[in-house]
Amino acid sequence: MTHRIMLVDDEEGVLSALRRLLRATPCTYGNLNFAVETECFASPEAALVRIAEADFDVIVTDYRMPGMNGVEFLRRAKAIQPSAVRLILSGQADREVVERAFDEVRIYRFVAKPWNDSLLMSAIAEALNHHDLLAEAGRSESAG
Amino acid sequence: MNAAPRRDTPLDELDFPLRGDPSARLEAYVNARAAEAEERYRLLYQAEKLASVAQLAAGVAHEMNNPIGFVRSNLTTLGKYLAQVAALKDRLDEAPVAWRDLDLDFVVADAAELIGDCIAGLDRVARIVEDLKGFSNVNRPDEEMADINEGLRAVCAVIESQRPPGVTLSIDAGELPRLLCLPGHLNQAFLNVLKNALQAVGEAGEIHVESRRESEDGVEAIVVRIRDNGVGIYPRDLPKVFDPFYTTRPVGQGTGLGLTVARDIVQVHNGTLALDSAPGRGTLVTIRLPL
Numbered sequence: 001m002t003h004r005i006m007l008v009d010d011e012e013g014v015l016s017a018l019r020r021l022l023r024a025t026p027c028t029y030g031n032l033n034f035a036v037e038t039e040c041f042a043s044p045e046a047a048l049v050r051i052a053e054a055d056f057d058v059i060v061t062d063y064r065m066p067g068m069n070g071v072e073f074l075r076r077a078k079a080i081q082p083s084a085v086r087l088i089l090s091g092q093a094d095r096e097v098v099e100r101a102f103d104e105v106r107i108y109r110f111v112a113k114p115w116n117d118s119l120l121m122s123a124i125a126e127a128l129n130h131h132d133l134l135a136e137a138g139r140s141e142s143a144g
Numbered sequence: 145m146n147a148a149p150r151r152d153t154p155l156d157e158l159d160f161p162l163r164g165d166p167s168a169r170l171e172a173y174v175n176a177r178a179a180e181a182e183e184r185y186r187l188l189y190q191a192e193k194l195a196s197v198a199q200l201a202a203g204v205a206h207e208m209n210n211p212i213g214f215v216r217s218n219l220t221t222l223g224k225y226l227a228q229v230a231a232l233k234d235r236l237d238e239a240p241v242a243w244r245d246l247d248l249d250f251v252v253a254d255a256a257e258l259i260g261d262c263i264a265g266l267d268r269v270a271r272i273v274e275d276l277k278g279f280s281n282v283n284r285p286d287e288e289m290a291d292i293n294e295g296l297r298a299v300c301a302v303i304e305s306q307r308p309p310g311v312t313l314s315i316d317a318g319e320l321p322r323l324l325c326l327p328g329h330l331n332q333a334f335l336n337v338l339k340n341a342l343q344a345v346g347e348a349g350e351i352h353v354e355s356r357r358e359s360e361d362g363v364e365a366i367v368v369r370i371r372d373n374g375v376g377i378y379p380r381d382l383p384k385v386f387d388p389f390y391t392t393r394p395v396g397q398g399t400g401l402g403l404t405v406a407r408d409i410v411q412v413h414n415g416t417l418a419l420d421s422a423p424g425r426g427t428l429v430t431i432r433l434p435l
Contacts, residue, residue, distance in 0.1 A: 011210045013210070013211065014213060017215075017218045020221045021220075064206070114212040114266075114270050115217065117216075
């Protein structure tokens with residue numbers, strides 16, 4: 001099964017680099033190997049429109065973006081698709097921002113820019129695994 | 145800050161000299177008041193300057209993290225692409241001729257090295273940005289009554305983890321009253337000075353930290369002395385050590401902001417940071433924080 005990842009950053013250069021990274025690097029967690037496809041959005045508004053149309057397993061977003069910051073974006077994304085696991089990738093690693101992200105929108109990870117490729121990939125792979133475990137738990141609960 | 149003299153304050157309480165030549169008295173009074181105003185203005189200016197530089201630094205640091213992030217990631221991916229191209233050599237039957245003609249063995253090997261150099265360079269830029277962010281922390285005001293010895297111990301613990309086995313770090317904490325200060329900032333200042341000491345001694349040497357309550361010219365102060373027996377500073381470099389981005393370290397090993405930041409932080413506390421150094425003998429940094 002292919003896993004779907006949404007990338008949101010107002011900087012096109014970041015989106016391209018992440019798209020390349022996810023294509024060129026195997027996304028693995030333990031002995032699990034995730035096949036992934038990515039969709040990139042340079043504006044949080046456009047990303048929200050897409051979230052209403054299609055399912056995503058993991059959302060990775062920047063914090064500082066014009067129009068709406070990453071926490072605000074994730075708050076709205078969570079209202080539409082609560083099952084998508086949320087990550088923030090940001091150069092704005094202020095304690096206050098990080099705390100708000102964990103408290104208010106329950107992000108799974110906060111990765112600082114400039115990122116380390118292998119750490120970011122393992123954060124994404126862990127997030128995918130987390131997503132699958134939650135989905136499995138949800139299914140067995142509704143089955144039982 | 146001292147309260148400004150109120151309009152109804154009697155003249156004799158304004159230390160206005162009541163004896164002597166009236167015009168000389170007036171002049172002395174005006175001069176004293178002008179010097180006071182100038183000193184206040186200097187401190188205010190220093191604090192404002194620090195705040196605006198810090199704001200700029202924070203903005204620059206954040207903006208730079210995006211391009212550093214994607215350039216670094218792209219270079220890593222490019223390295224992987226290149227390895228794929230290099231693998232072509234073994235797959236094509238008549239490749240060796242064309243491969244040799246185009247000197248591709250060299251190109252592939254050198255490109256990998258080139259990418260490694262670029263990534264190392266970017267990591268350096270990332271470190272400078274990190275230092276600039278430390279610089280910008282000076283901006284946040286959270287004054288409290290703090291124990292300076294506590295700060296010194298915390299900072300020494302940080303340095304302890306970076307200390308080579310041949311270096312001894314000792315601390316002699318005298319009894320100190322609490323000081324109304326920005327403890328996080330002062331710790332940053334102590335850390336910067338200690339990092340310099342650590343670099344000065346290299347693989348072997350001694351660093352000694354001492355704190356005392358002292359009185360000089362009737363002014364009570366907390367005095368922190370950080371002494372090392374490292375390489376020391378040449379007299380010709382001494383006047384420049386507080387200039388931003390001035391460093392004598394090899395390229396890539398220091399940003400030249402450490403002492404600048406340390407002194408600015410101390411000055412915001414109305415204190416002084418003095419250097420006493422001799423090449424080959426070591427350096428003594430004296431930080432004086434008035435109570």
